[in-house]
Amino acid sequence: KQEVTQIPAALSVPEGENLVLNCSFTDSAIYNLQWFRQDPGKGLTSLLLIQSSQREQTSGRLNASLDKSSGRSTLYIAASQPGDSATYLCAVRPVSGGNKLVFGAGTILRVKS
Amino acid sequence: EAGVAQSPRYKIIEKRQSVAFWCNPISGHATLYWYQQILGQGPKLLIQFQNNGVVDDSQLPKDRFSAERLKGVDSTLKIQPAKLEDSAVYLCASSRGVQGAFFGQGTRLTVV
Numbered sequence: 001k002q003e004v005t006q007i008p009a010a011l012s013v014p015e016g017e018n019l020v021l022n023c024s025f026t027d028s029a030i031y032n033l034q035w036f037r038q039d040p041g042k043g044l045t046s047l048l049l050i051q052s053s054q055r056e057q058t059s060g061r062l063n064a065s066l067d068k069s070s071g072r073s074t075l076y077i078a079a080s081q082p083g084d085s086a087t088y089l090c091a092v093r094p095v096s097g098g099n100k101l102v103f104g105a106g107t108i109l110r111v112k113s
Numbered sequence: 114e115a116g117v118a119q120s121p122r123y124k125i126i127e128k129r130q131s132v133a134f135w136c137n138p139i140s141g142h143a144t145l146y147w148y149q150q151i152l153g154q155g156p157k158l159l160i161q162f163q164n165n166g167v168v169d170d171s172q173l174p175k176d177r178f179s180a181e182r183l184k185g186v187d188s189t190l191k192i193q194p195a196k197l198e199d200s201a202v203y204l205c206a207s208s209r210g211v212q213g214a215f216f217g218q219g220t221r222l223t224v225v
Contacts, residue, residue, distance in 0.1 A: 031211040044216040098168045103155035
């Protein structure tokens, strides 16, 4: 059974810092991994999608890497801003298990101005 | 391209009452998911449809929850009767094959 773990559970940083969020998964047989952002009381916004054959994806100040063999992904946020404050969730799409997404519990990020 | 639409955004009901949520996925997305997200946790899959057929409902509490996707487009999720522990955000998502999933704004359910 695929399990996804995110560390840390919560993170508070001053504005301008670069930071890394971690995601690990137990079964390396995945189609892809997706990072989402969730603002309080809102739905999930897709940030980056990394296919299993890819090593990383970049969008603006965000960079996500994938090491499938070790079951790890990182989300790097450069020059953090107060507007980046949200919960960040990672999800994997296992090869076995019918095309569903399996989520971690998320990292709550607070960027202080 | 229009996103995933969900309604209502918020719902407050008393325990033992019934409630229904509606979802309209992105056009052309054959796969539709309903997730339950309890405060402080990651989303948990309740049911997954491929067109109008159920692919996975292993974690759906079938004694009180039901879902349908008529004509392979929009979907409804129903709870009857509701319990206090059903208080959560209900998220609908859709995808095309094994590509990225897109989520709606969610419905926040409070059972009192």
